[in-house]
Amino acid sequence: MHVLREWLQRLRGTLGRSRQDQDLEEELRFHQELAAEEAPRQHQTPQDAARAARIRLGGVSQAMDALRDQRGLPWLADLPRDVRYAFRTLRKSPSFATVAILTLALGIGATTAIYSVVDTILLRPLPFADSDRLVRVVENVASPDGAGPPGQRDVTYQEFLEWRARTRTLADAFAVSMRETVVRTHDGAARLWGANVSPNTFMMLGTRPLLGTLAFSVDTDPNVVVLSFDTWQRLFHSARDAVGATLEFRADFNASFTPELEPPRLMTVIGVLPAAFELPIDPMDFYTPFVVSASQRSPHVTLIGRLREGMSRTAALDEANVIGNAIRPPRPANAAAMSVPRFDVQSLKEQTVAPLQGALRVLLAAVAAVLLIVCANVANLLLARGTTRRREIGLRFAIGASRGHVVRQILTECLVLALAGGMLGALVGAGGVTLVKHLTSVDAPGIFRLGFGTSVLPRGNEVGVDLRMFGIAFAIAAITSLAFGVLPAIHLSQTRSLQALGSRGGGTVRGESRIRAALAVAQLAMATVLLVGAGLLIHSFVKLTTIERGYDPANVLAFQLVFPPNYPLTRKTDTIEAILARLRAMPGVESAGFTRAGLLIGEAITVGTFVPPGRTVDDIRADPMRPLIRPVSPGYLTAVGVRVLDGREFEAIDATASMRVIVISRTVARRYFGAASPVGQVLDWHVGNGPATPMRVIGVIEDVRNETPDQEPNPEIFLHYRQLLSLQQRWGDSTQRQEQMSIGFLSFAIRTRGNPASAAHRVAGIVRSVDANAGIDAMIPMARLVASSVAGPRFYAVLLAVFAGVAGMLAAIGVYGVLAYAVIQRTREIGIRMALGAQRAQVLVNVLRDGILLAATGIVLGVAAAAAATRVLRTMLFGVTPLDPLTFGAVSVAFGCVAMLACYVPARRATRVDPMVALRSE
Amino acid sequence: MVLQTLNSLGPQHGYAIAARLGQVSGGALQLNMGTLYPALMRLEQRGLLRGNWAITDNNRRARFYALTAAGRRELAKERQAWDRMAAIIHALLRGEI
Incomplete structure (x- = not known):
């Protein structure tokens, strides 16, 4: 004390x-x-x-x-003086200061940007009340093949109610399940994606309404809805009187979220959520309270609870397995054994960010490597400068400065450099965060938002430039200054005063050049690791974007039609046909088609069994391959640019022809017909218990990667959607089932001659003129959608490429610096050699040899380290192994060339040494 | 030692402290100014002493140092610690353990 x-x-x-x-x-x-x-x-x-x-x-x-x-405190008292002095010295060598500060700004900026992104996603609590105690309860189920990691299944709404009544470890719990609906808007209809939530949800999350209230009083009126900020803007143009207005909700078909379709309901808007609110499961357009009638099967719900204060997750886990096993029927006796408990209690935050933890770690590691290279580079600069400052420091010792004084002075200079770099770095970081936000935001409107999300990163909506970032930048700057300053400081403080004063400031110090060479080698090695990593990601991204998808997204415009509630089926099909006819007649349109669920929507069905000639139903049912059913209109396959390998695609005449026809994908053709041509052959379609329907194959098309390009294509069978409708009518299917199977998401595809985006306006006009009440969802050029589907890999590839580029450049500059400096120091020696008759070529080789030795050591070390490190990228790669020889080879050769160039410049300068000038310079 | 001196002599100025220490040590302890005054300052900074300018017996201005309450407590503590230490060393050297 x-x-x-x-x-x-x-x-x-x-x-x-x-x-x-x-x-x-x-x-x-x-x-x-x-x-x-x-x-x-x-x-x-x-x-x-x-x-x-x-x-x-x-x-x-x-x-x-x-x-x-x-x-x-003498060091504190001397600080202003040291800082003033540091400024003076740096001003005296502006080129050194500029290079050092810019390098530092780059490193600090990049680190700041990535760190603040990672900080937001991994470290900051979710934006809900007591979010660290929020947990999600799921049931683990063995993977179908029994070998993979267990899958997870939610509980039902009924089980949720039971659970909530029984639990002692959870203070409270709420339930969420997805639903979709169509509403009438002022200019037609819109499809909305929302959630049914238990009435306590917003109270538990501690969310405050922007307008109205978030309190559902289900007992008095269950027909109420809370809108998201975006929906409020879209449907009500941000009008304050939206609260109290009504919307007619009608599920136009079942998107498989709820077991049964709900009847149309008139919903009263009771509140609007703030713009930043996003449920940690998916971005939603609206929220309605659960209304589960006794006649309905209980829907599956996401169960989210809050741990009682002081209660551990382990206790909740034990309890979950007691409650879960009590209220859910036991697992079938033949179920594969699992190594994990049946019910799991996951931290909501961990669960939200878990899929990306690995990828974010890779980014952090990459940016740390860049920062280390920056430090090595600046340390190298300081050492090089130190040699010329040796006299000054010798003088300081001679007049009584202690070693501590000198170290302090040099570290102060470093701190001043780093803080200047940090200030610029904060700006670079702000730019970086904006770039990250831009690169991660996914252009996926309407229905595609569900599959792709709005950002590559979870919690991407929370990422942004804020004040914390500047704190981070300066903290990094301070740490950095120590990292790059300590070596030069120790080194210079070992100066012997007399020796230094006596020297002419040109002598070489062996130890020092060895340190500088080691720093250059370390930079090269680290840059090589980064370059190899970036190379792998780029190679994989190129594979992803150039892989044979089976369709051609260029010049294709896609959209989904939305019908107002309560349209009869015939009016829907009439409208579809009328729109198709008008679209085909539109100038600049090559072809237009309709399908149940377009490319990348991520939804498909299998119905019944197709049996090729000579096989039996049981035979085929045992087959693990179950082809997907894709109802389409004539012109659809041409519009999306699918290649017809054999036969033809659907034509207008097929709609009314008595023979039912199908087009099959290559995989199906090979599996069912082998090498023989399937065109003209018949598949018997067994659906339910009725008689089989013969379906004649009229064409074979290339396999299509319907979902994201990294997923293998599915075997598919295409039907004419109107033939399917008439079949369903014969089977006696309900109207709802007919709509579900045959027209579903109401997807259109249009192949244009010019830029598809410019046709969007006219297409919308056609739809409106055909049916003023119909709405359009997610009209977007297909190419942009495809780009969105690879936004994740692109983000990592671009970011790592930027880091690797910077690292490679800095490392090359590092090598250049070491060599250029060596040449200056050896000027006299080279001069003597040349005076004694050495040829220019010999001098060149002499200097180059040193550089190449440095570069080769660095790159070889880097390749070895990369071989060990790239394993962490495995899950981020597609079609490329972590040890891809092509990438490793290309990167080492390319980087080797850059390093050679960095060596060549100073080596050439050495050959220009004039012996007379060199000798006289002493 | 400084604390003990002040405790036995009451408030004193720097020279008197040095002279007293030299005297009791039989001239073995000659404190240099560069050692004595920084030490006094440190004790003052720690709140064990308080220094004030006052007039000496022969009418000269001098800075007198006096023990504070904290200083007296510290002295007692030091003395105890030393006694214990000395007892242990004593016992050790006499081979009584």
């Missing part, structure tokens, strides 16, 4: 609130006088006495120095 008090006092002393020099000196003089007065007994003269006292007691000024050091 006393010591703490001493430091506080010394701090005060530093700030000048303590005894003044005069006061101290007076005390010392008094001491000296007293000593001298007592002395005369032994000395002849007072002068002698005073001198003896001084010898015995030490000098006043030395004592003053010691007192001053004790009074304050």
